[in-house]
Amino acid sequence: MxxxxxxxxxxxxxxxxxxxxxxxxxxxxxxxxxxxxxxxxxxxxxxxxxxxxEDTDRLPGPLRKHGSAWIGLTWDEAVRQIGQQVLSIQREHGRDSVAICFGNPTAFDYATVLIGRLLTMTMGTANRYSAASLDGLPHLVTSRLMFGNQLLLPVPDIDRTDLLIIIGANPLVSNGSVLSAPGMPRRLRELKRRGGRLVVVDPRRTETARIADRHLQIRPGSDGILLLGLIHALIQNGLAPSGNWVTDEDLRFLRFLSNRWDSRAVETLTDIPAEQIEELANDLISRERAVCYARLGVAHGPFATATCWLVNVLNTLTGNLDSIGGAMFTRPAVDLIAISRLTRDQGDFGVRSRIHSFPSFGGERPMSTLADEILAEGHGAIRALITVGANLVECVPDSARIRQALPQLQLLACVDPFINETTSMAHYILPPISSLYRDQYPLITSLTALRNTAKYSLPAYDEPPPGPVDWEILSMLQSELARGRRGLHRIIHRNLASVTRRVGPTQMLNAALLVGPYGIRNALWRRPLDLSVLRAQDHGVDFGPLVPMLRRRRVKVRLIPEPIKVEAERMVDALGRAGQPRNGELLLIGRRRRNSMNSGTASFREGASEFESSCLIMHPADACARGLKSGDKARVSSDTAEIVVQVVSSYDIKPGVVSLPHGCSVGWRITSGDGEGLLGPAGANELTSRTLVDHIAGSAVLSAVHVSVTKYEG
Missing domain, CATH: 2.20.25.90 (ADC-like domains)
Incomplete structure (x- = not known):
């Protein structure tokens, strides 16, 4: 061949x-x-x-659990059995007795995004979950409150800025997050080559911090105070005038909020020397083009939404919101922002969760409540769960609770190619075939791309696929559920399923391209963009760098939304009263690994040279005080649980702080009772609490977690 x-x-x-x-x-x-x-x-x-x-451990076809053994099924058998059980449970216990959960990898497959929404509609449940509440939800909520749409996400214009401030992000490893900017090493080198500066704010000397002009080792959880200090400096120097989205009333509130946070006051809470804070403030003032960019270190914090808001406020006060070299907005070929306006799906707060009364946003419940929603008895309890690319045991806070909850389900069906910590407890596993059999379009990531581009990729293989890809599995489930509906719902959802099968996601994508900003509205002076154009351009189409969009989209910026105003005051009060960690305790932060950075890559094995990527990183002074050295096993305990991990002693971490990678196994659980021993695997999420969430977004608090570390003698 x-x-x-x-x-x-x-x-x-x-x-x-x-x-x-x-x-x-x-x-x-x-x-x-x-x-x-x-x-x-x-x-x-x-x-x-x-x-x-990736095919080494991939399952060849559907499986059903029978006792402790797995039995192979045909696709028709598996889909029919799951559909019948879902319908039966909903008829007995109500629509909300069934839940669906989408993992991080689904966001990178446009077809799964489209068909997943249709499946969710047909299921008719309010219990919808996704990785957003463990990841970027505070950014979405902040955009909804400030710009009116959760998808209007500011993108740092790295290629044209003079000063890049990165808070709680490591783009040399992540390649950008809520930022599609491949080739970060080259882009940061070019920033320096043109005389720009790179400042990284992070408790750990990350790969990105190592090449920065200035690295500020901040105390975890205090990012908001640093931002208030910078805002204070701008206002004191008269460089935050009203106008350009800033009203006199806005300035009065910001002056009140930041008034006490001069550089000396900020130093006491952040551990950043006042001189370095003043240097950064002066740099902001003197640079014409500057941008502040924050990510997981902020989004995982205890005041995530308020801190994300302060990032946007800082960019606005410096005149760098929607400005070249600042925080800009994309104009993607598939204009999801315009579509969301038409469908009135711009992101709204819903009914608070039944358990803990946490906020719900964008039609989804916070992931932190999932285990308790399963275990709580009575009306509204979740009795069946469908997961799509989600390894809950390794991602959800307090994983002991989710391990306890999943076996209580009457039905757990997982769309996943592998047997992992979560799917091993499933009743059914529906494995999609290799991603190389499906076409590709960056639907979601184009919202945060550094340039306006479009690229469509055909499947890598010409021969007929040996099984269904992800979206086809979801489509089969949707059709099965539609057949079982009754009355008007049966007519509506059967027609919806029929149209989905005939049209398919590829034609949906083509239609969206035609009605987008480069489609038929441009027919007078250029060929409208559709899939035929993209198929002829193997390497993609470049529509140029980002351009100012807020006024073009007629966006009314609300610099100080009322919910955030209240939360910001709460943050200042709480952090202002906070002292050092309790005696002997350390603050736990997460970090990314190069290879297995989400649940879609968790099966990728780290090489021997990356041993450190799975260990607890401690400062040598902290390790020595506890009788630890590199290679030793340490017991890490929080208010939620305790695990055993191996230690790496490194000056890269700030004293008083320890770090574990998130979303993957890094150590062992400890058996209880007589004869203590080790069970595996265990991740950092064992130590985080399911009851600590951001007050506005409902996102989990996964950073700045208080832990104690002692030597494990087992």
Missing amino acids: ASRQVTRSCHYCEASCGTIVDVKDGAACRVSGDRADVLSAGYVCKKMRRVLD
């Missing part, structure tokens, strides 16, 4: 790097970066190269 090359976009993270896949004898044999790709220009990281190994 002849060899050929296929251009693709990587589907493992937000960077969406362009790749070239070499196919020989019907199988992918090599993956390399596409130098002609309009966005990534040849860059590709280790994750995409692992696509060649």
Whole structure:
């Protein structure tokens, strides 16, 4: 069989790097970066190269648990049995007795996004969950409150800025998050080459901090105070005038909020020397183009939404909101922002959760409540759960609780290619075939791309697929549920399922491109953008750098929304009264790993050279005080649980802080009772609490967690 090359976009993270896949004898044999790709220009990281190994443990077909054994089923049998059980449970206990949960990897497959929404509609349940409440939800909520739409996400214009301030992010490893900017090493080198400065604010000397002009080792959870200090400096220097989205009333509130936070006061809570704070403030004042960018270190914090808001406020006060070199907004080829306005789906707060009364946003419940919603008895309890690419045991806070809850379900069906910590407890596993059999379009990541581009990739393989891809599994489930509905619902959802099967996600995408900003409205002076145009452009189409969009979209900026105003005052009061951690305690933060940075890549095995990526990083002074050295096992305890991990002693971490990677196994659980021993695996989420969430967004608090560390003698 002849060899050929296929251009693709990587589907493992937000960077969406362009790749070239070499196919020989019907199988992918090599993956390399596409130098002609309009966005990534040849860059590709280790994750995409692992696509060649991803089939090693992939399940060949549907499985049903029978006792402790797995039994193979046909696709028709599996879908029919799951559909019948879902319908039976809903008829007996109500629509909300069934829940659905989408994991992080689903966001990188446009077809799964589209068909997943249709499946959710047909299920008719209010119990919808996703990885958002463990990840970027505070950014979405902040955009809804400030700009009127959760999808209007500010993007740092890294390629044209003079000063880049990064708070709680490590883009050299993440490739950007809520930011699609492949090739970060090159982009940061170019920033410095043109005389720009890079400042990283992080308790750990991350890979990005190592190349920064200034690294500020902040105390975890105090980012909001640092931002208030910078805002205080701007106001004191008269450089925050009203106008350009800032009213006199806004300035009065910001002056009140930041009044006490001069550089000396900020130093006491952040541990950043006052001189360095003043230097950063002066840099902000003197640079014409500057931008502040914050990510997981902020979004996982105890005041995540208020801190994300302060980032936007800082960019606004410096005149860098929706401005070249500042925080800008995309104009994607599929205009989800315009579509969401038409469908009135711009992100709204819903009914608070039944358990704990946590906020719900965008039609989803906070993931922190899922285990308790299953275990709580009575009307409204979740009795069946469908997961799509979600390894709950390794991601949800207080994983002991989710391990306790999942076996209590009458039905757990997992759309996942592997047996992992979560799917091993399922009644059914529905494994999609390799992602190389599906087409690709960066639907979601185009909302946060560094340039306005569009690229469509055909499947890498020509031959008929050996099974269904992700969206086809969801479509089969939707059709099965639609057949079982009664009355008017039966008519509506059967017609919906029929249209979905006939049209398919590819034609939905084509229609969205035609009605987008580069589609038929431009027919007078250029060929409208549709899939036929993109198919002819293997490396994508570049529509140029970001341009100011807020006025074009007629967005009314609310600089100080009332909910955030209240939360910001609460944050200042709480942090102002906070002291050092309790005697002997340390503050736990997370970190990313290069290869397995989400549940879609958790099966990728770290190499021996990356041993440190799975260990607890401690400062040598903290390790020595506890009789620990690199390679020792340590007992890490929180108010929620305790685990055992191996230690790496490093000066890269701030004293008083320890770090574990999130979303993956890093150590062992400890058996209780007589004869203490170790059980595995265990992740950092064992130590986090399911009852601590951001007050506005309902997102989980996964950083700045108080822990104690002692030597494990077992």
